[in-house]
Amino acid sequence: MYIKIKNNHIELIKSANPYLIFATIFAFVIGLYYSLFQSPPDYIQGDSMRIMYIHVPSAWFALMTYSILAGSCVLWFITRNPLFNVVARSIAQVGMIFTLMSLITGSIWGKPTWGVWWVWDARLTSMLILFFLYIAYIFLWQAISNKELASKISAALAIIGFINIPIIKFSVDWWNTLHQPASISKLSAPSIDVSMLIPLFIMTAACFLFLVTVSLIRFRLVLIENKVLRTSN
Amino acid sequence: MSNLIKRDLLLSFYSSANFFFTVSFFILILMLIPFAFGTQTEQLKVLFRGVVWIALALSIIITVDRIYNADYEDGNLDIIMQKNKTIEYLIISKYITHWFIYCLPLLVILPLLSFLFYLDYLETTQIFINLFIGSFGMVFIANFVSALTLGARRTIFLKAIIMIPLFVPFIIFGSDAGSWPILLALSMLSFVISIYVTAYGLRLYGE
Amino acid sequence: MSNLIKRDLLLSFYSSANFFFTVSFFILILMLIPFAFGTQTEQLKVLFRGVVWIALALSIIITVDRIYNADYEDGNLDIIMQKNKTIEYLIISKYITHWFIYCLPLLVILPLLSFLFYLDYLETTQIFINLFIGSFGMVFIANFVSALTLGARRTIFLKAIIMIPLFVPFIIFGSDAGSWPILLALSMLSFVISIYVTAYGLRLYGE
Amino acid sequence: MNELLDMGGYAIFVWSSYGIFFFSLIIFFLINILNLRKYEKIFNKTKNKID
Amino acid sequence: MNELKTENLSCKRGENIVLNNINFSIKSGETLVVKGRNGSGKTTLLRILSSFITSYEGKVLFNDVGISEDNLYNSKFNLIGQKNSLKENLSIKKNLELWDILFNEALDHTKLLEHNNLYHLFNKDVSSLSDGQKKCISLHRLNYNKYDLWFLDEPFVFLDEVNTNLLIEKINQFNENMGTVILTSNINLPKKFHKEINI
Amino acid sequence: MNELKTENLSCKRGENIVLNNINFSIKSGETLVVKGRNGSGKTTLLRILSSFITSYEGKVLFNDVGISEDNLYNSKFNLIGQKNSLKENLSIKKNLELWDILFNEALDHTKLLEHNNLYHLFNKDVSSLSDGQKKCISLHRLNYNKYDLWFLDEPFVFLDEVNTNLLIEKINQFNENMGTVILTSNINLPKKFHKEINI
Ligand code: HEM
């Protein structure tokens, strides 16, 4: 179970870096071509629904990244393998960016479809809270100067934060004061066209590549940061 | 355990965080409603339900530093941890005193205040029950946040940013009249989490 | 004077009371509105006007300890007072930094937030002007309260209870769109009072 | 071409969201790359000192 | 007859090793003076002995039982560190009341403070005391009974000659009653104690 | 050639008279050691000399001008009290940056800290330093230039022998450069300074 990060692993990551960057750019270019030019406009929403191709992948990866974050924090506590701590720390900020992107693109999309930038419904708000959970994790780590301690403390917080996600997501049912606008469910119905699925799929793949690329860069960054902090202290 | 409660109550009484002050604080906060939002009776009622929760959250946020920080900084936490080797008792005492000092006053004046805001008997009772249950949960959360951030740069903002998202479920269900069972579940959940995490944080910083 | 401002800004940046945190804090506080009060658009608008003031007041209340207390306790205030013999300059620098760190972020994100709460351009501008003028007045008040309570038992409640009534006029006129001239008068009045009282307080505790 | 830029009247929304999205991703990527360079430099320096 | 003993005690703080193979043993009625340069780990040693720091290597034995195994060990020592455990904004009287509750023992403070010539300050706030007076009050915790071990971290700092001698006398008395004292000190003490180690 | 002088200086704190008719005079290049029992008013004296306390009787003259009349007096002394003016949760580096701004002078901290053997702690938080190390950093303020007077309140407290000697050396050097030092001390110093008063 105990995986030790060796120098040749880092070398491997390093050498994969240019390919990953290239693949990411390539996927985004293809995805952009499909999502902006090659797919038809939606018959209800018109061209504004092209925002979906960046909004939905961002939202998915925002949630997925937090799950990985919390998961690797749990694994860290169980196995005491520092690798998981490094993984958690390298992935957190990418997740935060995706969350922010999903919020921004979502609310830009909301203006033409709902007529307002923002509604205070459960899903949107849960996303906003997710954003602050990321912030809490990242900045709590920075605010504690004993970094060993900081990792433990912020990992504990990340795990606790995970509980909040299902609670707030389920609150869609309990929280009667609001209802989800119909436009979302219409789109997510299975009637979605293949011509829309292709760009969505490519953009999702591109976002995933981006997640991996940047996470691996941050992985190296975190490792070297640890070393620098250790020697300078 | 009872010693620690006694001591904390006495300390808060001496440092003029006494009953009178906390009550005044709550009254002042709630008094801001008509000033800030106007005085239509119907609206006041709705606002009142929400603002009691915000007032409670505020009271807990601004006092989160008192739970462990003050004692940590002046060295009393060492004595406390030495005398209460079963750290769980220590933490439970802290829950009790923190609730007692910073939440109870709100509950005590709630009937009076809801009277001023034209709420009827039934509505008051509902709010009271929700507040009673929810306040415990919020205290549990504040405790572990306080313990986790003992060594962090003394910044109440960071603590607020950590706490508010965790308070959100309480505020959502709290302002909804009938949902006390959910609040109860939330409070119990936060109790279980809090007691572990607080103990973890305190042990870490004991070093 | 400019040295002191530079130092205070750097210090608050280092102690992670940076811009980003304060902005997050304001967003979170305002986010509580729909949770606590429901989400009818018209009501949200009204609430927003009031709650921005409460958020501002809160930000100032929870940071009032930072103005002079932290430096007083660790001895930096001695150095500051020695280097800035003209105590009025010292105080004005403190006004500026406190406003800069704990009020400006609210003004910066206000346009974004009022979008989220369905306010239009004109309404936003009015709120902005009111907040801009009023926040200075509130900072002046917080400063003298901080200086006067330097040696008092460390209780944020006491300070809150002193400050909230003084904030009330700002909140009343602040939530009223057209009354910025009154706010201006209030702010100027509190400036004059504050600069004397703060100087008095600082000299007393210098002893 | 104009039609395409116009996005059926939704130009401002579509282009701004895509713009913000890619701008942010690129900036974020660059920040991390530059940070990595910076730390690598510091690290090499301290290593030389020790050697 | 109690015995406190360390065997090959080593401790890291952060990345640095601050204690390296410390061995000593001390019996009831003795006083051990720990000396060493600034940052050599004297305070760390005391915090290990009082089981606040638990991540060390080697053994710390009290009556041949590891201190982390002994459930009652916590009620046997009294640690006076540099933090004075006083609330600056409360009067001495109130502070002592709070201590009485924490230590679960009601002392006759009046008499004890008079002994140190501090009684006239009884109702004054701690913040208006001089440094030496604060230190005296902080050391006042030694009057709580029932302890076998005293751990004193630089107890003579800030004290004037008279108060220093009073404290030495108190330590001697405690030793006579079979108490064990471990104290750290940077300065040369006016009296020689039983044992001394340099770390 | 500067001269600092008090004439019949008396001061009350609360109800108690703590300083009673203090007379001394000290010239450039000299060091005055103030001794006295705990609570006798040594710290109070230094705070009067640095014009924080203004309600006293008698006169304090710097070059025969009352210190409250002399507008430039404030830029002439450097007071190091017991509060160390350090932010516990910031690293030494950041603390020194903040001081640099306050003192309006950019020191070469690297070299100076190496002299005290503290440079390896440069990026550590103050809260993780030992008491002696904190005191050393606090005394680091003496490196800021341009002062004629140093007021040191028990500067040797917490310092080990090596650091004590370094400080004494520094004081001697300052005296040689015609600086004036007034320091308080409870312990017997290893070196005799020019003047001593007992209050
Ligand atoms: C700030 C505003 C918004 C936020 C924070 C947001 C958030 C999210 C999240 C978190 C998901 C993923 C849900 C999951 O995987 O379970 C999602 C999916 C989706 N969103 Fe949004 N959204 C916003 C605005 C919008 C708008 C305005 C539309 C369109 C009218 C929209 C359409 C969709 C669609 C079609 C999906 C994918 C299908 C689904 O999972 O239901 N969103 N959004």
Ligand SMILES: Nc1ncnc2c1ncn2[C@@H]1O[C@H](COP(=O)(O)OP(=O)(O)OP(=O)(O)O)[C@@H](O)[C@H]1O
């Ligand atoms: N909380 C901490 N985290 C990391 N390192 C620490 C911590 N506390 C102390 N240290 C380091 O451990 C070393 C020993 O510190 P300690 O306080 O035990 O020294 P000491 O012998 O008591 O010194 P002094 O004579 O100055 O009081 C120091 O180098 C210090 O920097």
Ligand SMILES: Nc1ncnc2c1ncn2[C@@H]1O[C@H](COP(=O)(O)OP(=O)(O)OP(=O)(O)O)[C@@H](O)[C@H]1O
């Ligand atoms: N702020 C204050 N208000 C009232 N009385 C004070 C205040 N500060 C000090 N005193 C009193 O004045 C007296 C002198 O205090 P001071 O701190 O000057 O003594 P000191 O000579 O420095 O003693 P030490 O050797 O203990 O440092 C003490 O009795 C103290 O109680």
Ligand SMILES: [Mg+2]
């Ligand atoms: Mg020590």
Ligand SMILES: [Mg+2]
């Ligand atoms: Mg003194």
